[in-house]
Amino acid sequence: MxxxxxxxxxxxxxxxxxxxxxxxxxxxxxxxxxxxxxxxxxxxxxxxxxxxxxxxxxxxxxxxxxxxxxxxxxxxxxxxxxxxxxxxxxxxxxxxxxxxxxxxxxxxxxxxxxxxxxxxxxxxxxxxxxxxxxxxxxxxxxxxxxxxxxxxxxxKVIADVGLVGFPNVGKSTLLSRVTNAQPKIANYHFTTLNPNLGVVDLDGAKGFVMADIPGLIEGASEGVGLGHEFLRHIERTKMFIHVVDAAGSEGRDPVEDIYKINTELEAYNPEIAKRPQVIAANKTDLIYDVGDSNPLDRLKAEFEPKGIPVFPISGATGTGIRELLYYVSGELKKLPDKPVIFEQEYFPEEELIYQDLPFTVEKEGEIYVVEGPKIEKMLGYTNLDSEKGFAFFQKFLKDTGILAELEDAGIEEGDTVRMYGLQFDYYK
Ligand SMILES: Nc1nc2c(ncn2[C@@H]2O[C@H](COP(=O)(O)OP(=O)(O)OP(=O)(O)O)[C@@H](O)[C@H]2O)c(=O)[nH]1
Ligand SMILES: [Mg+2]
CATH class of the missing domain: 2.70.210.12 (GTP1/OBG domain)
Structure with missing residues (x-):
């Protein structure tokens, strides 16, 4: 893996x-x-x-x-x-x-x-x-x-654009056609097990980095299929190319497919579900004469009014791909140039505080005596009878290193400790 x-x-x-x-x-x-x-x-x-x-x-x-x-x-x-x-x-x-x-x-x-x-x-x-x-x-x-x-x-890979969609819809085929990446392509689900990156170069327009991830299925946001394993990788992409099997060659409905994947994105992280999307209606080479219900028309009628353009393409023949790529490049230009970076939320320096106090631990008879010039001051303010005060005191012993020092000195459960006016029994 x-x-x-x-x-x-x-x-x-x-x-x-x-x-x-x-x-x-x-x-x-x-x-x-x-x-x-x-x-x-x-x-x-x-x-x-x-x-x-x-x-x-x-x-x-x-x-x-x-x-x-x-x-x-x-x-x-x-x-x-x-x-x-x-x-x-x-x-x-x-x-x-x-x-x-x-x-x-x-x-x-x-x-x-x-x-x-x-x-x-x-x-x-x-x-x-x-x-x-x-x-x-x-x-x-x-x-x-x-x-x-x-x-x-x-x-979490760093790519401008992420390819999302059901398994076997042709995501990796598209990536391999437009970049120098060589992902595995095969006619079965979950061919792709890890993200592949490729660089799209365009004449006269800005290129971009494209990431192909494993196929999504219903329940992906809860870990079904490869679940979070791969959703994590699209957290940084600025927009998505939503690849769909427009020919419905596996018997699913392409319009429903798009909704299902979007529901998973929304459930996984509402913020990424808001990022711009474009639909790559793939496998158009497999759409035969369909009379009144052309799936491409249905996709356009359903999603273009919602601001999601639909590009009919074929990863197999190459039809329509150029238009798709230039459109994506143009959209990316409107988005911030910086990659999506995660902000620091946890500061070890502050979370793992300890006071910088000199102290000594000495054994007087059976009693462990802790002394230090500032400790008395610190403790003077603490009400050990209150729950908060006691919790503070315990944390204080740990953070200052006093606890570790007592243990080094060989203290055992039930032994007595004296710190200035305070005398207490040691329990873990
Ligand atoms: N006829 C036709 N077949 C295609 C097209 N694009 C992809 N395929 C075929 O569809 C199958 C799946 O293609 P992949 O590119 O591996 O699909 P994927 O979306 O990456 O699949 P997973 O990695 O399993 O999610 C392969 O047999 C491809 O040759 C297309 O435009 N037309
Ligand atoms: Mg693939």
Whole structure:
């Protein structure tokens, strides 16, 4: 199957912890603090790679983690920064937060490179914390925590025009006739299983990119047939060539066909259903003498008053195709030149917040003691008896990294934690 989707886990590096140490010199008993700063954790960056056209690589590896920054050392020694990791994706890849489905980035158009998760900053060493009243600071800042996310990658091809229609109506035949693309063509349904792109060159008019997608059927918007698998690919196209078997060679009615497909587009996404359409009434070479009810007349009578022009064509003989292409080129000129780009809706920087607070976790007997100059202030405002306050507190423990630090220190269910005036039992 065409790899146009993947779900992966990404994680940026944690910042290295600041160091606590004191100068030791001969004959100087109480040297000042000289703990160095931690290094920066690696970012997770996405980059467009022109050479790629599938998300195949993400089928093999699903977890990507940048390294942590190194901790600071004695004598103001700065921890080493970690390297960033760069994930290469084909142009047109949309990155979404997996749970909410919100867009984090659209790797297309001018966006060639985007930092998706920033690595944590390194913590400051205790050299920074000496004050007049606190000459021997025992704490250094821990590095900022790493950030992690499950994301969905979805490749949405970038084409000006999408070919839509029932299976076997001749979409791929049309694409192969007017572009250098060589899609598979056969006389059965769902011959096309993945989108094909081709460039239409026109003499004296602007060319465009055409995308052929698998055939749609009733219920496609709910996933029937290949369902969403391919509807996703027409989200970016600016207009549609709606291909219909005008000869009704499989016994369906062409007018009904058009309505059925449009109903699916509408159900999938009302916004794309509003985009301009033109009907390519195909297989006209198979229309024999039909007396009063010529299907082409019926199509025109039904759709042209609604602003959808009908072009009789034959993918087999080439009749009518030229007119269709020049019309489409002219319509595209009236539409915005920019490709359809998805706006960012999810901002990891804001969603995955944590406060940048220095603190220490120490064990006094059986009790875990958390201390830090700003924590008291933060907590002073929080009413833990209210549900909201308590939820904030829990998030606070997690986002600051205090929870992780407690776990590192070996805390277990039911153990007691003390933070300034507060004493509570630890439960997951
Ligand atoms: N007689 C005639 N046959 C055509 C014409 N266009 C396409 N065909 C035939 O119709 C069949 C289906 O053509 P395709 O281009 O594969 O159709 P499709 O719409 O891409 O089909 P799916 O990929 O299954 O959705 C093939 O046997 C084509 O040769 C036409 O204008 N006239
Ligand atoms: Mg096809």
């Amino acid at each position: 065409f790899a146009d989707r993947a779900k992966i886990f990404i994680r940026s590096g944690k910042g290295g912890d600041g160091h606590v140490s004191f100068r030791r010199e001969l004959y100087v008993p109480n040297g000042g603090p000289d703990g160095g700063d931690g290094g920066r954790g690696g970012d997770v960056i996405f980059e467009v790679d022109e050479g790629l056209n599938t998300l195949q690589d993400f089928r093999h590896q699903r977890k990507f983690a940048a390294k942590d920054g190194e901790p600071g050392g004695k004598r103001r020694c700065h921890g080493k920064d970690a390297e960033d990791i760069v994930l290469r994706v084909p142009e047109g890849t949309v990155i979404k937060e997996a749970e909410s489905g919100k867009v984090i980035a659209d790797m297309s158009g001018e966006n060639r490179r985007q930092i998706i998760l920033k690595g944590g900053k390194g913590g400051l060493g205790n050299q920074h914390f000496a004050t007049a009243v606190m000459q021997i600071p025992k704490y250094a800042q821990p590095g900022q925590p790493s950030r992690e996310l499950w994301v969905n990658l979805e490749l």
